[in-house]
Amino acid sequence: MSDTTHGFDTLQIHAGARPDPATGARQTPIYQTTAYVFRDADHAAALFNLQEVGYIYSRLTNPTVAVLQERIATLEGGVGAVCCSSGHAAQIMALFPLMGPGKNIVASTRLYGGTVTQFSHTIKRFGWECKFVDFDDLDAVKAAIDDNTRAVFGEAIANPGGYIMDVRAIADIADAAEIPLIIDNTTATPYLCRPIELGATLVVHSTTKYLTGNGTVTGGCVVDSGNFDWSANDKFPSLSAPEPAYHGLNFHETFGNLAFTFHGIAIGLRDLGMTMNPQAAHYTLMGTETLSLRMERHVENAVKVANWLEQDDRIEKVTYAGLESSPYFERAKTVCPKGAGALFTISVKGGYEACIKLVNALEIFSHVANLGDTRSLVIHSASTTHRQLSPEQQEAAGAGQNVVRISIGTEDADDLIADLDQALGKASS
Ligand SMILES: *Cc1c(COP(=O)(O)O)cnc(C)c1O
Numbered sequence: 001m002s003d004t005t006h007g008f009d010t011l012q013i014h015a016g017a018r019p020d021p022a023t024g025a026r027q028t029p030i031y032q033t034t035a036y037v038f039r040d041a042d043h044a045a046a047l048f049n050l051q052e053v054g055y056i057y058s059r060l061t062n063p064t065v066a067v068l069q070e071r072i073a074t075l076e077g078g079v080g081a082v083c084c085s086s087g088h089a090a091q092i093m094a095l096f097p098l099m100g101p102g103k104n105i106v107a108s109t110r111l112y113g114g115t116v117t118q119f120s121h122t123i124k125r126f127g128w129e130c131k132f133v134d135f136d137d138l139d140a141v142k143a144a145i146d147d148n149t150r151a152v153f154g155e156a157i158a159n160p161g162g163y164i165m166d167v168r169a170i171a172d173i174a175d176a177a178e179i180p181l182i183i184d185n186t187t188a189t190p191y192l193c194r195p196i197e198l199g200a201t202l203v204v205h206s207t208t209k210y211l212t213g214n215g216t217v218t219g220g221c222v223v224d225s226g227n228f229d230w231s232a233n234d235k236f237p238s239l240s241a242p243e244p245a246y247h248g249l250n251f252h253e254t255f256g257n258l259a260f261t262f263h264g265i266a267i268g269l270r271d272l273g274m275t276m277n278p279q280a281a282h283y284t285l286m287g288t289e290t291l292s293l294r295m296e297r298h299v300e301n302a303v304k305v306a307n308w309l310e311q312d313d314r315i316e317k318v319t320y321a322g323l324e325s326s327p328y329f330e331r332a333k334t335v336c337p338k339g340a341g342a343l344f345t346i347s348v349k350g351g352y353e354a355c356i357k358l359v360n361a362l363e364i365f366s367h368v369a370n371l372g373d374t375r376s377l378v379i380h381s382a383s384t385t386h387r388q389l390s391p392e393q394q395e396a397a398g399a400g401q402n403v404v405r406i407s408i409g410t411e412d413a414d415d416l417i418a419d420l421d422q423a424l425g426k427a428s429s
Contacts, residue, residue: 003074008191013289016070030282031063050249050266060269064278068285072211072221075190075288076203079226080261082268083219083281087186087206088118089274090220094182094204096272097238097263098150101127106144108135108154109396110163113386115184116393119153132396135165138173145177150235151202152177155184156193157336159371160381160405161398162319162344164328164335171199179235180228186210187343187371191295193336196225202260209372213287213294217280222264226257239263245271294374297410299339304413305406305420309346314424319398320344342408343371345381351402354427355380358404361423364415371407376416379405 003011017028036055038044046052055061065083073081084090095105107119109132119130131144135154145152152174154165167183174181180201185193189210195203205211207219230239230252239259242248245267251259269275299322306320321328321340332340348354358378359367365376369385379385381399394400408416 008075009292011074012071012191012291015074016067017285028064028067028282028285030278032278033062034058050246050254050262058278059273059275060265062278062281064285065276065281068207068276068281068288069221071285071288072190072205072207073223075291076185076223077190077194077196077225078203078223080258081221081223082261082264083207083221083276084269084274085220085276085280086218086274087184087204087208087220088114089272090204090206090222091115091118091184092123093220093264093268093272093274094202094222095123095128095151096268097260098180098236099126099128103127103148103150104129104131104146105151105153106131106133106141106149107152108158108165109133109393110135110158110161110165110398111153111155112159112184112186113381113389113397113399116397117388120393134396135170138169141170141173142177145173145179149177149179151180151182153182153184155186156188156195157321157341157343158398159187159343160345160385160403162321162326162328162340163398164321164331164340166331167193167195167198167200167335174201175199178233187341188336189291189295191292192299192338192341196223196227198335201225201228207284207287208370210295210298211287211291211372212284213291213372213374214283215370215373215375217283219276219280219284220274224258224260224264226260228260230259238267243267294410295339295342298342298408301410301413301416302339302342302344302408305408305416306344308417309420312421312424314349314428316347316349316402318344318346343405344408345398345403345405347400347402348404348424348427349402350428352382355402355404356383358423358427361426362419363423364411364419365406365423371405373407374410376409376411377407381405 069081182202183195183200186206203223205221230236255262310318321332386399
């Protein structure tokens with residue numbers, strides 16, 4: 001659904017939506033229904049055979065969710081998308097068609113803590129493995145890819161460390177190995193970063209964060225670029241060979257560059273059931289309408305607050321890639337030219353104790369396990385989201401003991417700075 005005739009601000013409001021054919025309703029209705037009446041028995045059979053596209057049952061497809069899928073696919077410049085119940089569900093849904101027992105992925109060490117846990121432990125139950133590599137060491141990435149590697153995975157702007165991935169360089173390595181690159185674009189959003197233009201095959205989102213933008217619902221999405229040739233080798237039989245889970249259908253042959261998206265719905269949602277509900281899709285659709293406006297303010301505020309924090313002598317370090325002092329400042333200009341996001345960490349003098357006092361003393365900032373809200377949020381990662389990780393993994397993920405993660409909202413930057421100032425006063429006393 002790549003649309004090159006309209007700008008981002010237009011697409012974030014209109015892509016996928018049209019006046020409701022039944023009522024003329026201008027806003028996308030919440031189709032709160034489980035099932036859809038078949039015209040007759042032949043119609044039902046055609047739908048189940050995937051010979052006709054239509055609605056059967058809301059575990060697979062729902063008209064409200066479909067609008068969101070088309071909208072996110074359009075904003076990312078992909079051909080299709082599948083929405084899921086959470087960002088973590090989206091990650092499993094992205095890997096599921098590619099993987100099998102004994103297969104592995106190569107992932108960046110700098111990832112959201114929950115993803116490190118999912119990839120280090122939980123996916124082993126499926127017989128999948130993950131090799132974590134420093135993505136700034138391109139030779140190590142190449143060396144980690146073996147005959148059983150089925151994907152490379154990284155975050156464009158990593159959560160929580162202010163690390164910017166060289167998406168193009170890693171995409172070239174994945175390309176040479178004939179495997180897809182999956183980018184988690186949650187913290188950047190398609191407004192700041194366009195991974196498909198930089199060579200990514202698939203983009204995953206936690207729509208829980210900036211896409212919804214107001215902390216109301218969890219959700220996820222897998223976007224397909226449509227650019228990968230699943231039949232170039234025999235590594236992806238679920239897509240390029242007869243799929244036993246759908247009476248021998250060959251998805252690539254039948255659906256061409258929509259093979260991954262159709263597989264995600266017909267097999268992934270059908271059998272794993274990680275479905276987004278229409279209420280959640282509604283809230284996220286509301287959020288997408290103002291995405292660019294919010295991201296501009298998020299970035300503007302983050303630059304102001306990070307610069308203020310950097311010169312404060314109660315702070316040891318600020319890891320924001322939008323700061324000129326950041327080692328990723330130059331890279332950010334090519335990976336996310338409209339800004340380095342609004343998520344960064346600070347290292348607080350006084351270590352663990354000072355961090356605890358700081359999060360307790362803040363008044364405008366809320367101490368929560370979320371990010372990408374219009375409200376400013378903080379979390380002490382080492383005692384919360386990254387608690388399950390070893391100290392080495394915490395350090396590698398940028399979530400050491402003295403580190404507080406900050407998600408800058410869209411309030412007045414001066415108010416945010418004043419709140420940090422008073423709380424740092426209490427933390428250092
Ligand atoms: C939150 C988050 C996830 C997980 O998303 P959920 O919606 O919480 O399941 C994955 N990746 C990143 C970068 C995140 O910030």
